[in-house]
Amino acid sequence: MLAHMEDFNKLQDLLAESRQKEKELEQRLAELNEERRKSNNLLLALEKSEARLRMAVESTQLGTWDYYPVTGKLIWSAECRTIYGVEPNAKIDFEMFAEHIYPADRAFVESEIQKAMSPFGNGLYNITYRITRFDNNAVRWIKAQGKVYLNGDGIVERFIGTVIDITETKTALEQVTNSEKLFKSIAQNIPKSLIIVFDRDHRYVFVEGDLMTKLGYNSNDYAGKHPLELGPPERYEANKQYYDRVLTGEQFSIERKADNGDDYMVHMVPLKNDAEEIYGGLIIALDITEFKHAEEKSAKLAAIIDSSDDAIISKTLEGIITSWNDSAQRIFGYTADEMIGQSILKIIPDDRKEEEPAILSRLSKGERVEHFETKRVAKNGNIIDLSLTISPVKDKQGNIIGVSKIARDITEKKQEEMRKNDFIAMVSHELKTPLTSMKSYIQVLLAKAQKECNSFDTNALMRADVQAKKMTAMIQDFLSLARLEEGKIWLNKSQFNLQLLIQEIAADAKFLSSNHNIRLQDCDEIILYADRDKIGQVLMNLLSNAIKYSPRGGNITIGCEKLSGKTKIYVSDEGVGINPDDQKRLFERFYRSKNEKVKTISGFGIGLYLVAEILKYHDSKIEVDSTEGKGSTFYFFLNTVS
Secondary structure, three states, X not given: OHHHHHHHHHHHHHHHHHHHHHHHHHHHHHHHHHHHHHHHHHHHHHHHHHHHHHHHHHHHOOXXXXXXXXXXXXXXXXXXXXXXXOOOOOOOOHHHHHHOEOHHHHHHHHHHHHHHHOOOOOOEEEEEEEEEOOOOOOEEEEEEEEEEXXXXXXXXXXXXXXEEEOHHHHHHHHHHHHHHHHHHHHHHHOOOEEEEEEEOOOXXXXXXXXXXXXXXXXXXXXXXXXHHHHOOHHHHHHHHHHHHHHHOOOOEEEEEEOOOXXXXXXXXXXXXXXXXXXXXXXXXXXXXXXXHHHHHHHHHHHHHHHHOOOEEEEEOOOOEEEEEOHHHHHHHOOOHHHHOOOEHHHHOOHHHOOHHHHHHHHHHOOOOEXXXXXXXXXXXXXXXXXXXXXXXXXXXXXXXXXXXEEEEEOHHHHHHHHHHHHHHHHHHHHHHHHHHHHHHHHHHHHHHHHHOOOHHHHHHHHHHHHHHHHHHHHHHHHHHHHHHHOOOOOOOEEEEEHHHHHHHHHHHHHOOOOOEEEEEEOOOOOEEEEEHHHHHHHHHHHHHHHHHOOOOOEEEEEEEEEEOOEEEEEEEOOOOOOOHHHHHHOOOOOOOOOOOOXXXXXXXXXXXXXXXXXXXXXXXXXXXXXXXXXXXXXXEEEEEOO
């Protein structure tokens, strides 16, 4: 019985132990279930976190990479493969990656990788460089960042990081940089300017220009600084109102005058972004001092032109009128509106239209046409006598861009000269008849006195004959002048022996003076084709002048020199000479020298004028070489027949 009780008790103990273990097992199972639940929750949270991270990475187009240097394994995310242009399932390794680093950047990238993997570095990797895509070799800019992980032995076992394509950002940044450089270059090269950019706090962003020092901006670095930090407070206070106006969106310009009198135009412009928000202001100050002076000068010139009694007209090189002053309207009868844009041929008579191309041809070569006398036709059909002065108009580079013409109405003057010439011609003609009779009487009396050997009468009559010849020459000059100015002079050309003509002229000239030795030199066997009488008149005038302006006597030479189809004819004396100022005007009508030594010598100043005009009709020109106190040589050229 006792044995059965012991077995029963043991059984009870085993049952109790079993129940205890069962409870412990249930408790452990409950704990495991709780741990499983927590693990599932953690896994779910992790999956959510990874999903969010994946979404964030995908939204930013950020690629990830994982590199194991020991094995050489390289893992790229889908975004990283997209950036490099690699197919999703294509194999990739470090060597392939290195081959697609842009050649010019490869050494730099490899050096930065080695620095990051060095045991002595900080293990960080952050660079910007270029790659060539695998699919199309397009060059792209990327930014790569990474972190190196070392094992216990200090060996790199893992290198992970991110990569992002920044090509568009880089391009935009370069464009901004280039724009800033361009703006700065423009600002630096705008002559006589000051360019200022400021932000909404009135702080300088940019200050450039060659007026900086002149306007008191002496700092080398203005970026980010307030005007109060760099300049006198009173200058900022005076300009603050303009800064504020610009930042409200107002654009305006003001003129300012500096203490030294210089003038400036200041332009104030608001700066806006793409959203039309004002982020700053632009100030452009330009020195307009020269412009103001030119404006004042132009206003004065315009006033002179408007008030001038002469017609002042400008035109293009094609003869199109571009300006027409009040006097032009008064003289020609056309208003400015009627003439501007019209051809100048509108006021040129039909028989003078060839003048215009000839004048324009001379002007296009830079020549100036002065005191050109011609005729023009007014609106009412009247023919007007004009004296024209025409000049080329040039731009700053010296290019001829137009023509300026000053026209003076000389109709009354021409009529007065005509009346005067008519009077001179009439008087000269009337004088010639009694003078011819008087010369005849003198010749008769002179012959009688010489026959009777009456020295006193002979001498007196010879002097009277010289004076009569002077009077005849003077009358002839006046008649020639009158015919010349009436345009009635004509040439009667023929072949003649120059030596014979000179001998005749010299023989006549000897009656004018016994104190001079008149010599002929090298004029044999020269045949000319010209108007013999008028060339004789030229030589007589030159000989008479040589005698008059050599009061102490001396040699007077009439010489000739053959030169390749032409003959140079000259008359030289040893007289008082001519100063350079007188030489410039010597052949003008009625011009008389201001030299005190010759003021007492008689004359009207028409002899050399007639000489010049007669030679002009012969396509020649009178010229002079002279030295005061030593004498003069007048010379001209004529075509030689033989």
